[in-house]
Amino acid sequence: MRLLFLGDIVGRTGREAVLSRLPALREKLALDLVVVNAENASHGFGLSPAIATSLLQGGVDVLTLGNHAWDRRDLIGHITSEPRIVRPLNYPPGTPGQGSVVVELADGRKVLVVNVMGRLFMDPLDDPFRCMNELLNKHRLGATIQAAIVDVHAEATSEKWAMGHMLDGRVSLVVGTHTHTPTADHRILAGGTAFQTDAGMCGDYDSVIGMTKEPAVTRFVRKMPGERLQPAEGEATICGIMVETEDATGLARRVAPLRQGGLLAQTLPDF
Amino acid sequence: MRLLFLGDIVGRTGREAVLSRLPALREKLALDLVVVNAENASHGFGLSPAIATSLLQGGVDVLTLGNHAWDRRDLIGHITSEPRIVRPLNYPPGTPGQGSVVVELADGRKVLVVNVMGRLFMDPLDDPFRCMNELLNKHRLGATIQAAIVDVHAEATSEKWAMGHMLDGRVSLVVGTHTHTPTADHRILAGGTAFQTDAGMCGDYDSVIGMTKEPAVTRFVRKMPGERLQPAEGEATICGIMVETEDATGLARRVAPLRQGGLLAQTLPDF
Amino acid sequence: MRLLFLGDIVGRTGREAVLSRLPALREKLALDLVVVNAENASHGFGLSPAIATSLLQGGVDVLTLGNHAWDRRDLIGHITSEPRIVRPLNYPPGTPGQGSVVVELADGRKVLVVNVMGRLFMDPLDDPFRCMNELLNKHRLGATIQAAIVDVHAEATSEKWAMGHMLDGRVSLVVGTHTHTPTADHRILAGGTAFQTDAGMCGDYDSVIGMTKEPAVTRFVRKMPGERLQPAEGEATICGIMVETEDATGLARRVAPLRQGGLLAQTLPDF
Amino acid sequence: MRLLFLGDIVGRTGREAVLSRLPALREKLALDLVVVNAENASHGFGLSPAIATSLLQGGVDVLTLGNHAWDRRDLIGHITSEPRIVRPLNYPPGTPGQGSVVVELADGRKVLVVNVMGRLFMDPLDDPFRCMNELLNKHRLGATIQAAIVDVHAEATSEKWAMGHMLDGRVSLVVGTHTHTPTADHRILAGGTAFQTDAGMCGDYDSVIGMTKEPAVTRFVRKMPGERLQPAEGEATICGIMVETEDATGLARRVAPLRQGGLLAQTLPDF
């Protein structure tokens, strides 16, 4: 199966880049499934129902979230009726929405998509490692599901690597989000799981993690309330990772980063 | 000028990879100066005087540090007599050693090398932005110094990007360390400064940020004291960034990542 | 029922003060049960089996712990066979020992004692609020148990107050530990539960939270490894809170602080 | 000299309690100077110019602040022309307002009042210990100033105790704020400085640190945006500490807590 995951969309420039590039990418790369983290799609903070719908209609199969999940409160009502939007799995029981979804392709193959949040330097949610173990007890890679993608939304590289190794051999891809910076460590782990510490953002990199430079710099230097942070609006780079998996095992055969548009060095999977 | 910066050396495998590869790299890439972060060179924790000496004799011009600066207490006595080892600039006044050094090349050109530490999710040191401003008041890029390299040892991508933009046009390179994960966002900022959020580590990537996998994973899952963390000992990838600067301005002309050996996708600057 | 809770014992001076004063206090105050937090009893770090035994033989009925629970690793083996030592309830499933105990008095009345840890500014354990709700589903105050004491080991006052209110009417006493500073806010909450944000430590207050002053101050000023922290050894103040409950309801009738010995203003319950 | 310090005023109930009680207290306790922390006076968040003025006209001599200093942005313009409002000393150079003030009594005696912020579990400001040392180099207790009051606005008890000991013998009083919980550890340190870890808040204690209970508890249990936090509106307890100093030395002769009104155990200095 051929899977593409794109990291946190930040603001209008990120949305437009994803929507304008995705149709051609789907075709050129023969993608079976596209998952995109959209926790910053609505002006940098959260995901509105309308923008969620436009992304889902524009070629994205599943949207994942993160610590900004509820910045747009109107998503709370919307998420319960839209299973293709996945919020962090390890929110407390009773949280609206779901932490995972099983998507069925047109040909009947099934893909599990999960969003889970780290705790190091973040809000103390339920244990993401235990939650993942419990979830994976309900699915069998290569049997009940043909592929599984885990978006680990976390700050610390150590926690993301640890998650990758704990899930190695049990899912197709473990990919980080949240730092808004693509890492250059895409690889296939010892047990066959594709891994990249962070997918990077889909946004304008002439910024501070997607927000205009000057107010963001000022916040670090002065300790006073400043201008409200706004998404930068230059051309976005869309950033992510592509994986080709073996249906029989659900494990990764090939992995490559994707970076298109904007200021970063360009790269496109060549398989 | 042709500059190479390599990220945190972790343990023996990282040291050996740097020492064995550096002579050929210096020659092949016609390097004028090599700076390496060595805060984890001694079994993952700190830098012993003996290992510092072996690195400085083996082709490294300047060693930088970070939050593990004093894990090896014998470095405290040593650093005061070895200006080529640079500790974070924003430690309190009176801290042994220096936060920067000006290295003079054989041909008389001078390079400022700085190590500065972020504060987000880290120890509350002195303001790294103000310290950098004060330091740069004493040097003039393209005049008193021909190049300047700043190692921002920090956890948060936002703080590293902010530092990059604040220093843009005033130094040759701002490069992050500490996350032990190379980022794929090397570029030249609007003002001419080369930037990469993190250089990545020089160590075994089949690990949790350089340490053996199982005890590190267990720490996240169980909340009890476990085995002592040990550096992983598989083949290291050495990771870093190369910059070519214009002597007249000290700004970056070309920038490229370097990743050699071990498990990561290989890349070598082609200029 | 007449209950006494004493806060974190720090080092030898704290232990000796508790052991020497407890027999007279038990008699004078006609105490039915004495609970003491002992996470720092062994030289400031953890609780050794031998010291646990001496405290349990010396008049303490139940010992509670906290983030220093496993500083003495020999307690890990010991705790599984000693139900009167209670570690934080919200450690992950599979953690040795228990997070609560039901103690039966000589006259058959039963008291639940719980140790639970906050998460704000602390390690991200399981949700202490949910764990408490689950535990209290198994007990009925005024029916299966005649009293219940909850030691909330936490940094933030907000989390401790929130726990007090969430448990108000369902337990006899919610008392905080960990800050090593007695608070002056003992009271009975609206629903009948006695509350005090922190019991304070049993240790030498001419110190920095029980440890000798100079190295502790130096750590804040210099950012280098210093002398190892040692418990201060001046005369200890034992600090805690006494509650008299109604057996039929398990709720609090009277509450008063206790501070005896050492440097703090002395106070003794007068009921 | 007879000094009263009151902790964080929270909302209307706290303001009204301070304003209504202060005239009688000034007379009864023969107070020479009253200092009050007001960082939460305006509906729990910040201090408006109008409320500042009403407090300064109502019997308060100096108002201190904390991490909520700029929640009311209109204070930023006001503070530069009102030296009796003191913001944290260790904000970066260039911050509006002052971190200390020398107040002259009608009889010519002078009192230094300082507000300084801790860094543990808080925003990484400039080093509060170094800032205090620099400030105290400019004043001589018992000579240029007859008394000195330091409000340490900090989360961690360890940092507050460390500040107390570092300043012991150099100021009249070191008192903490920010936790909104009065501590019972008022005492005179070895060198003659009065100390209390936290003054406690002036607000309704049937709350979560001054805010209405239910939304505050819900925030800990559910990880979703909830109702906006509002100050509780029941009768306030005003909480603080009174010190009598020796003019010749500026050191403390007597110290006692004050708690009046509302739900906490009442106490009034008896000297």
Ligand SMILES: [Fe+2]
């Ligand atoms: Fe995020």
Ligand SMILES: [Fe+2]
């Ligand atoms: Fe994000």
Ligand SMILES: [Fe+2]
């Ligand atoms: Fe580091």
Ligand SMILES: [Fe+2]
């Ligand atoms: Fe490192």
Ligand SMILES: [Fe+2]
């Ligand atoms: Fe403790």
Ligand SMILES: [Fe+2]
């Ligand atoms: Fe503790």
Ligand SMILES: [Fe+2]
């Ligand atoms: Fe406050």
Ligand SMILES: [Fe+2]
């Ligand atoms: Fe505060």
